[in-house]
Amino acid sequence: MLKLLKKYRKECVLAPTFKLLEACFDLTVPIVVAAVIDNGINGDGGSSYIIKMVFILVALAAVGMAVATAAQYFAAKAAVGFSGDVREELFKKIQTFSYSELDSLGTSSMITRMTSDVNQLQTGINLFLRLFLRAPVIVFGAMIMAFVINAHIALIFVVAIALLFAVVYGVMFLTVPLYKKSQADLDSLLLLTRENLDGARVIRAFAAEEREIADFDKKNAALTKMQYFVGKISALMNPLTYMIINFAVIALIYFGSRQIDGGIILQGSLVALYSYMAQILVELIKFANLIVTMSKTAASKKRIDEIMRIEPERTGSDISDISQKIGDAAVSFDNVSLRYGTGGDDVLSNISFDVRRGETVGIIGGTGSGKTSLINLIPHFYDATGGTVYVYGIPVERYDSQTLLQKIGIVPQKAVLFKGTVRDNIKWGNENASDDEIIDAIKLAQGYDIIEKSGGLDREIEQDAKNLSGGQRQRLTIARALIKKPEILILDDSASALDYATDAALRRAIKTVDATVFIVSQRASAVMGADKIIVMNDGEICGIGTHDELIRSCPTYREIYFSQYPEKEADA
C-alpha cells in the first residue's frame, strides 16, 4: 500500500523539511532573548540594540508562519491524495473478489475499512508529516543548545528528557492495551443494544426484558470500571511531566546561579535555558499525541493491508469465443462436489447431469440441500472442489468470466436493486437496452403494474429498494435478467414472495423465452411442468426426471408433492 505514497514523494519531503525550518526558528528565539538581556540590558547595547533584536524576533515570526503554512499545505495534499488513492485501490480490489472471498470477508468489515480506516489513515499521515520531525528536533535541539551554553547544566536536560520519555512511554504502554479492551467492551454493549431493538417483539413475548436489562447492566458496569481504571493511570501523565520539568527548572536555577556567580555563564543564558525547558514540555505532549494517533493509524493500516494483500483467485482465461459449441448439452455436471472455505462438510457431492439446449430444468429440495450452491457453479461464482462443470462442452474455469456471464441471466434469491431509476436498474442487464425493450422485459416479468401508474421507467428506487415490496423487487430483478436475452436463465427461488396467481402467470411467460432455464423452487407447482426435475437432498441428487417419473420413483419428491397437494394423495 505504501507504494501509493510514492506519487506524493515531493510533498512527503517538503512538508517535514518546512516543519524542520520552523523548529529551527523556534529554537533561535531564546538565544535572541538572551542577547537582549545580556547585551541590551545588562551590557552596553542599549535601546538601539534591543530594537534591532526585537526586529529579528518579528522577522523570525513572519518567516516561521510562511514555512509553517507551506508545510501544512504539503502535508494536507499528501495525506488527502494518498488516502483517496488508497480508497480507490481498495474499491477496485473488492471488485475483483470472488464469491468465496466475499463470503469470508463479510460486508461490514469491507465497508469500515473503506470508510473509517481510510479516514484514520488520512489523519495519521497528515499529523505524522507535520510532527515527526518537529518534535524530536525541538526536544533534542533544545538539549544541544543547552550543551552549547554549558555542558554541565546540559546534563540536567539529559536527565529530564530521559525521565519524561520514561513517563510518557510508561503511561502509554500501560493504557493503550487497556483502551483497546474497553473498546471491545463498548462493542459488546452495542451488540446488546441492537439486540434489544431488533428482538423487541421476541424479548417481550418471552417477558425477558428484565434479563436483557440485567445483562446490559453487567456489561455497562464492566465497561465503566475499565474506563475508570484506564483514566486513573492516564491522569498521571500531566502531573508527572509537569513535576519533572519544574524540578528540572529548580535544578537549573540552583546550579545556574552558581555558574553565574563563578562567571561561567551570563544571566541571559540562564533565561534561555529556562525557555528551552518549557519548549520541551510542549513538544513532548504533542509527540505523545502523535504516538497515540500513529498506533491507531497503524491498526487501520493493518486492516486495510489485510484486504490489499489478498490475491484474487485467477479468473477467466483462454476462451472468449464460444461460437464453437461442442455437442448439444448446454450445461453438464460431471461428478461435481463443492465445499465452502477450508473446514466443514461438502455441501454438494456426486453431482452429475446433462441439460440440453432449450430445456427447462426444475430444481427442488429442502433448505440446505444445496440447490443454490448447485446453480452458483454454472456462472463459475465458486470453484468446484471436485469434478467439472461444463457450459457448452467447455469447463467453466476455462472461460473468460465476462464471456460466460454474458450468456447467463441470473436472478438471485436475494432481490437486490440499487438506488436510481427503474430504467437504471434494468439496464444493469443490458447497457444499450431501449425503453421499449425495458418495458417488454418488465411486462414479461409480470411487473408492469409496478411502474404503470408511478412514474414509469423514471420511478425512483430508494436505497435498498425500501419503497418496493418484496414481490415487486423480485419481479424487477427478473426483468433485469430477462433484458440480457440470456442463453441460460437461472431463477433461484425468485418468485417466493409472489402470490400463486402471479407466480403461475410468470411461469407461463418464461416458457416463451428462448433459453435454457433453471428454476429453483420449494413449490412443486413451480417445477412440475419442467422438462427435467432435479431433486436435491443433503447435497446429493436423489432423483432426476419428469414429474410423472419422479412421482413413481422418487420418495423424496413424492413427499414434497403430497405435502403441498394433500388432496391428490388419495388419487395416487
Place this chain on the structure above:
Amino acid sequence: MKTVKKLMRYVSTRRFSLIISFISALVSSLLALYIPILIGKAIDCAVGVGDVDFDSIKTILIKIAASIVIIIITQWLMNVQNNKITLGAAHDLRSDVIRKLNSLPISYIDSHQSGDTVSRVISDVEQISDGLLMGASQFFTGVVTILGTMGFMFYLNYKIALIVICITPLSLFVAQFISKRTYSMFALQSKTRGKQTAFINETVANQKTVKAFSHEARSEEKFHEINERLKTTSLRAVFFSSLVNPSTRFVNNIVYAGVCLFGALAVISGGDELTVGTLISFLSYANQYTKPFNEISGVIAEMQNALACADRVFEILEAESEVPDGAESVDLPDTIGSVTLDNVRFSYDKSKTLIEDLTLEVGKGKHVAIVGPTGSGKTTLINLLMRFYDIDGGKISVDGVDIRDMKRHTLRRSFGMVLQDTWLKAGTVKENIAFGKPDATDEEIIAAAKAAHAHSFIRRLDDGYDTYIGDDGDLLSQGQKQLLCIARVMIALPQMLILDEATSSIDTRTEMLIQKAFDELTEGRTSFIVAHRLSTVKRADVILVMRDGRIVEQGTHYELMSKDSFYKQLYNSQF
C-alpha cells in the same frame, strides 16, 4: 439550555467529586501561575559574577518545590474526580436508556431505524462523556488561568499587561475568521463523504450482484468520480483549517516580541522598577496566555456537540413509554385459552381505519387461520393479541378478562409465538432455546430441539449446543433459524399459540415434519396461525381473510367456498 439542565442531573449526583474537582482546579491553576513569578524573582537574585544572593534563591526554590508538590496532587485529584463524574454520567445515561428501550411501545421501535437508535445509545453517549470531561477539566481551569494571568500581570506591571491584553484578542479573531471560512468547506466535505459512504454501502453490500452482472467497471467509474470530488473538497477543508495553528502562533510571537521590546526598554530606563526577572515572568505569561483561550473555544465547540448528542439521547428518554400495568392488573397464571374479540377497532395510521367492528369468539383449543395476499396485514392481529399495539376501541379478552386489565408479562407468556422474522440472540444455541425458560436443564433443551426437528442439525454444528451464533446469525440458514425459533417455543409450551407459517424459508420436507409437530402442539391449544398452507387453512375452525389490511371475510373453508368469495378466488389461483 433545557438540555444543559437535564444533563446536569446526571452530573450533580456526584456532588462530592464535583466539589473536590473545583477546589483542586482552582488551587492548581493559581499556583501554576505563581511559579513564573517565583522563577523571575530567583533569576533577579543571580545577576552576575559576585552578585548572586544564594540564601534568597534557596528560599525561593523551596517555595517552588512546595508549589509543585501541591500542584501535582491537586491536578491528579482533579483528573480522577472528573473521570469519575463523566464516566458515571455516561454509565447512568446508558442504563436509563436501555430501561427506556424495553418499556417503549413497539410502535416506537417499528417507526425508528434501529441503527440510528443504537448510535444514540453508544456513540452519542460517548461523545457526551467526552464533551463533559473536556468541559470539566479545561473550561474552569481555563477561566481561572485567564483571570489569574491578568491579575498577576497587572500586579507586576500594568503597562505591559495592557499590551498583552490588547494584542492577544487578535489571535482569537484570526482563529475565528479562519474557522468561519472553513465551516462551509467542512460541510461540503461531509456531504461528499456521506454520498460516497452511501455508494460504498450499496455496492459492497451487494457485491455479488455487481459481479453477476459484470458491472464492476461501471461501478469503479462512478466511484472514481465521487472519490475525486471528495479529494478536492477534503484538501481544501483540511488545508484551510490547518492554517489556524500557524496564524495564531504568529500573533503570539508578535505579542512575545512586543513584551520583549517594551519590557527591555522599561528595564533600562528604570522608571517602572522593572527587573529582568519580571520581564521573564511576563514573557512566560505572554507565551501561555492565549492557550486557555484556544482551549476554551475548543471546549465550547465540543460542548455544543455534546449537547446536540444529549438532545438525541433525551429524545429517546422522553419518548412516551407503554402505559404501565395498572395497579389492579391481574396475574393469570394458568390460562384456559378462550379468546374473545368484541367490536375491535384498530388502525396504525389514525386517519385510516383498518379493522372495524371485528367480533370473534375463539373457544379453548380452536384454531384460527389468517389468510390473504402478501402485504395484506396478516400480522396486525398478532400485534393486537400480544398487546404490541393497543386497540382503539372494543375489547379483547382472554378467559373473559380484558387484556388491558392483565399484566403484560402474564398475557405475553400465555402465548407461544413463532414469527417469520427469525430473530435470535447473539449467544449459544443452548441459550437461544432456553430463552423463554432460563432455568431449563440440558435434557429439556435437547427434548425441545428434538421436538422441533432441530436436534440433528444442531448436533452437526462445530460445537453442538454450545455453538455461538453471532449477531447476524450467518452461520445458520434461514430454515435452521426458524427451527431454533420453534424449539424456543417448544421448551415452555403455553396454552395459546401464535404462528406465522413460513413461506419460502423452510423447505417443504422440513416444514412437513414441523407441521406434524405443530399438529401435536396445537392439539387442544388455542392457535392463531398466519397460514400459507392450504391444509392448515382447511382444518381451521375459523378463517379470517385479509385484504388491504382489513378483514374482509370470516368463516370455515366450506362456508367460504360455497359462496362467491375473495377466499375462493385466492384458493383457485393456486392452480
